[in-house]
Amino acid sequence: MYQLYDYVTSGNGYKVALLLHQCHKPFRYIETDILAGASRTPEFLELNPNGKIPVLVTPEGHVLSESNAILLYLAEGTPLLPDDPLLRFEVHRWLFWEQYSHEPFIATSRFWLHLPNAEEFADKLAARRPGGLKALELMERHLDGRTFLVGDRYTVADISLYAYTHKAHEANFSLENYPAIRAWLDRVAAQPDHLTIENKMNA
Amino acid sequence: MYQLYDYVTSGNGYKVALLLHQCHKPFRYIETDILAGASRTPEFLELNPNGKIPVLVTPEGHVLSESNAILLYLAEGTPLLPDDPLLRFEVHRWLFWEQYSHEPFIATSRFWLHLPNAEEFADKLAARRPGGLKALELMERHLDGRTFLVGDRYTVADISLYAYTHKAHEANFSLENYPAIRAWLDRVAAQPDHLTIENKMNA
Incomplete structure (x- = not known):
């Protein structure tokens, strides 16, 4: 196991x-x-x-x-990882982008806010804010008119980006002005055998 | 072309x-x-x-x-990307590690130091220093006794990590105390058809 x-x-x-x-x-x-x-x-x-x-x-x-x-x-x-070289490239591109241009801003902000001494991170949170907004804006433009991130089918790129995007509000990033992201989050959550983050330890 | x-x-x-x-x-x-x-x-x-x-x-x-x-x-x-699933995983692991745990410290420090107003980045440089040292120490331990990063053969993991590691001194990270890294840099530079960073625009 x-x-x-x-x-x-x-x-x-x-x-x-x-x-x-x-x-x-x-x-x-x-x-x-x-x-x-x-x-x-x-x-x-x-x-x-x-x-x-x-x-x-x-x-x-x-x-x-x-x-x-x-x-x-x-x-x-x-089926979660396309064989086609260009589609596979797109999955890779999103995965690297997630780690460099999304996670350090949104995930790290969420982590700091969840610490007992969160108030000590105000300056650091402010410094990470523009990067988080830029990441969400890029996703919103990309997802507008698309079903999923790559090739209009659910892939590990969606799994990777879903993880912290659907908890962006816990990093103080509201998704109110990102309707394409919100619709995509709903589609990801509607996939067969979806697991919520709250249930991950009891899967 | x-x-x-x-x-x-x-x-x-x-x-x-x-x-x-x-x-x-x-x-x-x-x-x-x-x-x-x-x-x-x-x-x-x-x-x-x-x-x-x-x-x-x-x-x-x-x-x-x-x-x-x-x-x-x-x-x-x-041959620069192994087909074996575990070796390929190792290549991927180093590539993601490079973008999250190496590049933001060593490459970003080098970039700031090369700016005309580098002196304004002293605090930021100090903040990125521990992460850079941690990255180099992890590479040193891994490369001690190994020829290349993955499976003892030259792969894109070596190309990716070589890029900023061989210029670490330009980020104020001396490689003096990292003999395994220095020997590995020499092996990478001795590969057939190596191209220096200074010659990249004239390849």
Whole structure:
């Protein structure tokens, strides 16, 4: 059975849980309290020297990290990762864009706001705000008139971007002015075997 | 012929130029002065709504962005991208790690230091320093005893990490205490058809 080391509110861990669930791959959820140092223990650093969740251990014992790389590994050979070279390129492009131009702004802001000492992060939050707005505006323009991010079909690009976009309000980014994003979020949530982030540890 | 829109000192653009050169794919280099706003013109934003170089236009007219996604697209079917699922996963893992845990610290520091008003970035540079050191230490431990990053053969993971690591000194990160990294840099530079960053526009 797969074992997923993850932190309870993490969207990066949620991506992996959602994909495993939709691929009908059962997994054991191993809660890893990063605020209490659980991703800095010698045992955890043995799994991932980078000290970050999620970590996925496969039934064969392979240890995988970097959420979007895990998505590509698990989705290979499924309809969630197109074979066509250009469509596959587009999936890759969105996955790299997510990690560089979306996650550091929206996910990181959400993480700071959820900390007990959130008020100490006011300056940092303000500094990340323009990047988050730019990311949402780019998604809104792209999704206007499209069903999904790539090739009008549900792929791991949608899973990856869904994770933090659907919780953008918890990062103080309202989606009120982004109707195309909101309609896309609804389509993603309506996919067969959808799993909510709140249920990821009980899949 | 391929057309590469790139900024003269960019390591992200260099990755693409180096791979094109090593795959014997001639390209036209289109200098894009991002400091003068050349990546913010309506024409450029038409190519890449994210307003970033590099952009690669293929001979068929396909417009590609996100440097590491371009590497994966160009390397498909070559020895630079392994077919084995686990080795390919490892390549992906390094590419995502590069964009999240290496580039924002080392490349961004180097970029600020190269600006005419570099002295205004002292606080930001200090804030990015621990992340850069952490990245180099992780690479040093991984490369100690290994020939290349993945599977002991030269892949696009090496190309991607080489781009900014070999210029780390220009970001004020000395490689003096990283002998495994320095030996690996030498091995990468000794690969057939290597192209230096200084020659990328004349390949």
